[in-house]
Amino acid sequence: MYLLGTSIARPLIAKRQIEIAQAVGADAVSHGATGKGNDQVRFELGYGHLDKHLTLVIIEAEASFIYACEVYEHEVLFG
Numbered sequence: 001m002y003l004l005g006t007s008i009a010r011p012l013i014a015k016r017q018i019e020i021a022q023a024v025g026a027d028a029v030s031h032g033a034t035g036k037g038n039d040q041v042r043f044e045l046g047y048g049h050l051d052k053h054l055t056l057v058i059i060e061a062e063a064s065f066i067y068a069c070e071v072y073e074h075e076v077l078f079g
Contacts, residue, residue, distance in 0.1 A: 013067050014046030021054060028055040048075040 021029050034040035
């Protein structure tokens, strides 16, 4: 149950975050995933898919930040 619930929860949370960000006119979103698992990727791919114009703010270790940027860039370029 946990594995299936987690995999769908992150994109749904990202979707709601984007809806709220758009409603309040925000120009950036962020998440609290640690970068140690797939949650970070699930959030960031969701953000990139739902609104490519919002800035993604990542507060993590430098290596994780570089990886996240690469993942996001790949999503933007290749959908």
